[in-house]
């Protein structure tokens with residue numbers, strides 16, 4: 334299924350067991366661009382990602398992929414449209430790194446290929462891209478947090494959907510691996526035209542790669558604009574309740590925001 338853009342219309346979610354609520358939110362995400370969701374803990378970033386992926390059913394309003402409401406799209410078709418890489422969760426069972434990456438291929442495989450197919454051609458390049466080739470046969474549970482995070486991202490890359498939702502994809506990574514993952518995401522958006530939406534906490538680096546930033550608090554989007562517009566806004570200090578310093582990157586001139 335192809336679609337023009339991902340859009341949400343009056344999207345609202347009320348948690349049944351708490352006073353927290355999300356939205357209502359109306360807005361669009363651009364294909365071929367990275368949108369970073371920033372905001373303090375509890376702002377609603379993960380909730381928005383789960384609504385956009387169809388993992389939470391909105392209390393009211395809808396998410397549209399082109400003209401189709403997400404919840405009207407069959408689950409099997411949805412799995413070829415969007416994937417969500419969540420924050421790390423312990424697996425209730427153990428698989429190898431290669432087996433987890435293979436799971437990403439299932440939605441696009443026929444039953445016959447699932448039984449007889451060789452997925453090595455698809456997973457090999459992704460293992461290499463994420464620096465996981467040496468971990469091919471390692472048990473997922475035996476990996477460090479950063480290695481597990483790269484494995485889960487690998488499954489999403491193998492799934493190869495036009496929309497990629499990521500919940501803090503670099504949270505457990507050292508600076509070198511974090512930078513490598515950001516380059517992979519830039520390539521997916523800017524070269525392969527994917528819609529990349531990610532919750533992200535690092536104000537120092539978000540302005541270096543994001544094309545759009547949505548600043549969130551209390552389940553609402555307070556400002557959605559370019560990094561140049563969002564990162565200079567005094568709203569940033571209000572939302573994060575801290576003093577911030579802004580400096581320009583010495584080479585690109587892009588904005589780096591530091592909490593002092």
Ligand SMILES: Nc1ncnc2c1ncn2[C@@H]1O[C@H](COP(=O)(O)OP(=O)(O)OP(=O)(O)O)[C@@H](O)[C@H]1O
Pocket residue numbers: 348349350351353354372373374375376377378379380381532
């Ligand atoms: N399962 C749940 N039941 C009740 N309330 C929830 C549940 N999950 C999240 N919430 C509430 O919804 C609000 C938004 O949470 P969400 O996880 O979307 O925030 P976030 O911006 O991703 O935060 P963080 O930066 O800490 O990951 C919070 O107030 C949270 O307590």
